[in-house]
Amino acid sequence: MQGWNLPEAFQHLRHLLEARMGNRGKREFIQVLRLMETMPRDVVANAVTETIRLGAIGFDAVKLIALSRIERRPARLDLGRYPHLPKMDVRMTAAADYAVLVPGSPA
Numbered sequence: 346m347q348g349w350n351l352p353e354a355f356q357h358l359r360h361l362l363e364a365r366m367g368n369r370g371k372r373e374f375i376q377v378l379r380l381m382e383t384m385p386r387d388v389v390a391n392a393v394t395e396t397i398r399l400g401a402i403g404f405d406a407v408k409l410i411a412l413s414r415i416e417r418r419p420a421r422l423d424l425g426r427y428p429h430l431p432k433m434d435v436r437m438t439a440a441a442d443y444a445v446l447v448p449g450s451p452a
Contacts, residue, residue: 354394361402366429373404382412388414403429 358377362370380389392411396402 352390352394354390354397357397358393358402358407361397365402376404377407382407383413384415 347380359370359374362374366373377389377393380392382384388411389407391395391414392407395410399406
């Protein structure tokens with residue numbers, strides 16, 4: 346990578362990948378760089394910037410966004426393919442849950 350004139354977003358992505366995935370993050374970053382073997386550099390750079398903005402950090406997200414730009418279609422990110430991201434379980438709120446906010450009402 347020495348001597349490569351890459352946008353700052355690539356370095357930012359590298360740090361995020363390594364912080365989240367360690368050695369696996371290094372391998373994913375190399376995969377991102379290898380995308381430039383088959384895709385225009387500006388398309389990959391824009392995809393890197395977009396994945397950072399979306400918080401969907403990973404090779405698959407960069408590749409999906411880059412391909413969607415080339416094919417001129419919207420990207421559909423399936424976060425189920427990112428097992429390293431924390432899973433959120435949000436339950437349905439019942440109206441009775443808000444009763445504790447009203448003074449003098451039984452909880």
